[in-house]
Amino acid sequence: MKTIASELFKEFREHSVSEFFRRNAAMLGYTGKIRSLTTVIHEGVTNSIDAAEESGVLPNIFVAIKRANDSPEHFKAVIEDNASGIPEEYIPDVFGKMLAGTKLHRHMQQRGQQGIGISGGVMFAQMTSGKPARVTTSVGNGEIVQAEVMIDVDKNEGKILDKEKSNGDWRGTRVELEVKDVTYIRSRYGPFNYLRMTAIANPHAQIGFVEPDGTLTVFERATDKVPERPKSMPIHPWGIMSDDLLVLAKHTKSRTIAGFLVAELSRVTKGKVEEIRKLSGVDMNKRPSGLTWEDAEKIVSTFKQIKFMAPPTEGLRQIGAADIESGMRQILKPEFVCASTRPPKVYRGGLPFIVEAGVAFGGSAGKSVEGEAEGEGAETGGLDLIRFANRAPLIFDQGGCAITAAVRSIDWRRYGVDIATAPVTLFVNVVSAYVPYTSAGKQSIADEPEVFAEIRSAIMDVARELRHYLYRKIRTKEKQQRAGIFEQYLPVIARKAAHLAGTEVPDVGKLIEKVAGVKVGGGKETPEEG
Numbered sequence: 059m060k061t062i063a064s065e066l067f068k069e070f071r072e073h074s075v076s077e078f079f080r081r082n083a084a085m086l087g088y089t090g091k092i093r094s095l096t097t098v099i100h101e102g103v104t105n106s107i108d109a110a111e112e113s114g115v116l117p118n119i120f121v122a123i124k125r126a127n128d129s130p131e132h133f134k135a136v137i138e139d140n141a142s143g144i145p146e147e148y149i150p151d152v153f154g155k156m157l158a159g160t161k162l163h164r165h166m167q168q169r170g171q172q173g174i175g176i177s178g179g180v181m182f183a184q185m186t187s188g189k190p191a192r193v194t195t196s197v198g199n200g201e202i203v204q205a206e207v208m209i210d211v212d213k214n215e216g217k218i219l220d221k222e223k224s225n226g227d228w229r230g231t232r233v234e235l236e237v238k239d240v241t242y243i244r245s246r247y248g249p250f251n252y253l254r255m256t257a258i259a260n261p262h263a264q265i266g267f268v269e270p271d272g273t274l275t276v277f278e279r280a281t282d283k284v285p286e287r288p289k290s291m292p293i294h295p296w297g298i299m300s301d302d303l304l305v306l307a308k309h310t311k312s313r314t315i316a317g318f319l320v321a322e323l324s325r326v327t328k329g330k331v332e333e334i335r336k337l338s339g340v341d342m343n344k345r346p347s348g349l350t351w352e353d354a355e356k357i358v359s360t361f362k363q364i365k366f367m368a369p370p371t372e373g374l375r376q377i378g379a380a381d382i383e384s385g386m387r388q389i390l391k392p393e394f395v396c397a398s399t400r401p402p403k404v405y406r407g408g409l410p411f412i413v414e415a416g417v418a419f420g421g422s423a424g425k426s427v428e429g430e431a432e433g434e435g436a437e438t439g440g441l442d443l444i445r446f447a448n449r450a451p452l453i454f455d456q457g458g459c460a461i462t463a464a465v466r467s468i469d470w471r472r473y474g475v476d477i478a479t480a481p482v483t484l485f486v487n488v489v490s491a492y493v494p495y496t497s498a499g500k501q502s503i504a505d506e507p508e509v510f511a512e513i514r515s516a517i518m519d520v521a522r523e524l525r526h527y528l529y530r531k532i533r534t535k536e537k538q539q540r541a542g543i544f545e546q547y548l549p550v551i552a553r554k555a556a557h558l559a560g561t562e563v564p565d566v567g568k569l570i571e572k573v574a575g576v577k578v579g580g581g582k583e584t585p586e587e588g
């Protein structure tokens with residue numbers, strides 16, 4: 059027995075994270091020819107806007123997709139920003155190491171969370187075209203570094219193939235990725251629509267885009283206000299699991315478990331630590347590194363029995379109703395728009411979030427007919443749902459998303475909207491440091507009951523406003539039609555009646571106003587009968 063086992067286990071190997079994602083690129087959104095190209099753009103653009111926000115500048119983003127000559131499915135994608143740049147020593151890790159970044163451990167509401175986005179893009183480029191990423195970035199002191207980076211898949215490490223330095227006052231980061239086996243079309247799922255949606259949810263950003271045929275589109279910013287930076291929000295005891303607690307304990311600088319709980323979690327005070335100690339029996343003076351799985355389980359189950367203040371929500375940054383409206387107005391030029399930002403709520407007991415919704419009617423709102431999709435059916439007009447998490451568009455996996463489920467759960471006829479034909483764009487943004495994504499591809503939101511309920515309420519807030527608008531619109535139209543009829547016949551009747559009675563012809567305009575409820579302008583005269 060022993061020999062067979064040792065024979066079999068000669069094959070036993072360790073694999074790196076990069077190797078895992080190389081084989082499972084679909085988990086990161088690299089599936090389908092259109093989607094893969096959009097995913098590359100998404101990873102670059104979310105990082106650029108995050109970085110701009112962090113350095114407090116209004117984002118100027120430039121994206122280009124250029125065709126390579128040898129094949130119709132071979133492109134070069136360029137994403138450039140005007141943000142902080144990346145310090146030279148971090149270039150290999152940013153682009154060549156998966157699960158590495160500045161956002162992973164921060165408990166802050168940002169577009170990126172996992173430290174796998176852009177390195178995933180580099181991996182996809184290298185897998186399909188064999189080419190390294192070309193990175194240009196300002197590294198401080200007027201220095202600009204240009205480097206070619208590849209991922210050493212076995213080690214999950216970045217390799218610099220070539221590096222040059224120059225001087226200049228350009229600031230920002232430019233990433234160029236060469237990708238094969240992808241398609242560019244202007245569909246709902248393609249990069250154009252992705253950037254258009256990004257512009258709607260980020261009215262403070264200016265986004266320029268050059269398509270493969272050379273067409274330049276500039277999505278201009280609708281506001282000059284730099285959004286306030288989100289604040290770090292330590293996790294609330296009710297939102298934590300034993301495993302998270304162990305991970306936090308491993309990285310803390312505190313010297314005792316008591317100190318660690320106060321420092322790393324929100325709403326835990328010294329008094330609460332005493333309660334936790336009594337209820338759990340765990341020694342609070344131990345070093346956090348000595349925390350065992352059993353300790354962690356005991357502490358976490360104790361948390362549920364203790365009354366804590368609700369988690370803080372002031373670190374959350376919503377777009378705000380006024381900016382959603384300007385974003386939608388700028389891009390969709392609708393005849394009616396309104397938005398609603400709900401107050402902060404909490405899911406799973408300790409994870410704060412905010413939902414906001416917007417609706418636009420008329421103009422270029424509604425689904426466009428040009429949209430073709432990969433396996434998701436062609437578009438035919440009607441209600442266009444655009445989904446966002448922390449202002450980043452979600453365009454894939456629509457079917458499995460709590461936002462879609464919420465839209466479907468609403469009886470739209472009650473709001474006077476025929477979702478198959480109405481020129482309506484519905485906008486939903488879920489804001490949280492802990493967006494409950496269904497997978498690492500971050501394209502759909504999990505069905506957490508509290509989140510679902512808020513999405514539904516936000517949509518109903520704006521749907522109600524839309525109903526009022528549509529109702530007013532129909533009423534005005536009816537009134538105008540009625541006035542039209544009166545306008546046509548009343549003057550004749552009035553003249554004849556006055557003639558018969560031998561009195562003066564009355565002011566017909568006032569009469570119509572009284573009867574039809576609308577003002578008439580310059581009343582169209584019917585010709586007098588012979």
Ligand SMILES: Nc1ncnc2c1ncn2[C@@H]1O[C@H](COP(=O)(O)OP(=O)(O)OP(=O)(O)O)[C@@H](O)[C@H]1O
Nearest residue numbers: 105109152159160170171172173174175176177231
């Ligand atoms: N354009 C940029 N400007 C400045 N820093 C950047 C830029 N792009 C990436 N970074 C840095 O590189 C890190 C890794 O980026 P990456 O996209 O791989 O992960 P992430 O954005 O942290 O999370 P996610 O996997 O969810 O995208 C970021 O956390 C950020 O610190």
Ligand SMILES: [Mg+2]
Nearest residue numbers: 105170175176
């Ligand atoms: Mg990212």
